Amino acid sequence: MTTQARPAQRPLDLPRRIVCLPGVYRPQTDSVLLAEALREASLPPDARVLDICTGSGVLALTAAQLGAGEVTALDTSRRAVISAWLNGQANRLKVHVRRGDCYDAFALGTFDVVLANPPYVPCPPGADTSAKWDAGPDGRSVLDPLCANAIDLLRPGGLLLLVHSEFAGADASLRQLRESGLKAAIVARRRVPFGPVLRGRVDYLNTRGLCSAETASEEVVVIRADRPNRPN
Numbered sequence: 001m002t003t004q005a006r007p008a009q010r011p012l013d014l015p016r017r018i019v020c021l022p023g024v025y026r027p028q029t030d031s032v033l034l035a036e037a038l039r040e041a042s043l044p045p046d047a048r049v050l051d052i053c054t055g056s057g058v059l060a061l062t063a064a065q066l067g068a069g070e071v072t073a074l075d076t077s078r079r080a081v082i083s084a085w086l087n088g089q090a091n092r093l094k095v096h097v098r099r100g101d102c103y104d105a106f107a108l109g110t111f112d113v114v115l116a117n118p119p120y121v122p123c124p125p126g127a128d129t130s131a132k133w134d135a136g137p138d139g140r141s142v143l144d145p146l147c148a149n150a151i152d153l154l155r156p157g158g159l160l161l162l163v164h165s166e167f168a169g170a171d172a173s174l175r176q177l178r179e180s181g182l183k184a185a186i187v188a189r190r191r192v193p194f195g196p197v198l199r200g201r202v203d204y205l206n207t208r209g210l211c212s213a214e215t216a217s218e219e220v221v222v223i224r225a226d227r228p229n230r231p232n
């Protein structure tokens with residue numbers, strides 16, 4: 001029996017015009033990895049999509065570009081909200097942009113697809129956590145509530161795509177998602193060289209036993225979690 005090789009996917013075109021007000025996260029490898037996973041997942045026709053932690057809005061705009069019926073983008077940062085709105089206008093893509101966190105999302109109903117590239121970098125206790133990537137001592141200050149409650153944001157048959165670093169604990173995310181009733185698995189992973197933030201965090205990660213002093217890269221994973229159509 002011969003196995004047919006899958007045709008190689010062409011590189012994903014992210015929305016072309018992306019501006020970020022000062023302090024807003026510029027799309028990086030994690031953003032691209034999640035956007036590729038979204039394309040791979042194939043949006044259902046007229047999908048209702050929520051992008052939590054939208055930053056520049058790049059993932060919300062990618063969902064609109066891929067044919068989503070209705071896209072909502074949510075972020076706690078005022079500058080991110082303004083950036084995402086501007087980027088929607090610049091790319092002529094319709095996205096509803098709101099300020100808020102995943103708890104505010106519950107008022108918006110349920111979705112076919114929820115996307116999240118949240119802050120996930122572990123940071124020392126007492127550190128300034130205003131940075132858009134820092135997420136408490138274990139990197140899970142946003143991930144924990146999101147993984148525990150994502151099921152309530154999904155329609156039956158809906159799916160969550162979530163990206164984060166190995167340092168924030170993929171096993172913890174998978175466990176929380178599964179305990180809530182979702183079917184969860186890692187669908188993509190990529191090794192990424194440390195940028196300036198993680199280079200400055202190596203000692204702290206080392207004290208937590210997450211890497212050695214010589215580590216110079218992290219694995220970024222995309223988790224897909226599906227809400228079954230019927231209760232198990």
Ligand SMILES: C[S@@+](CC[C@H](N)C(=O)[O-])C[C@H]1O[C@@H](n2cnc3c(N)ncnc32)[C@H](O)[C@@H]1O
Nearest residue numbers: 025027031053054055075076077101117119132
């Ligand atoms: C790593 S950036 C991701 C930006 C964008 N989604 C991307 O992939 O390029 C994380 C974003 O989450 C936002 N954020 C932080 N805490 C949040 C929360 N609790 N709820 C919603 N957004 C949050 C930050 O303001 C920041 O814009």
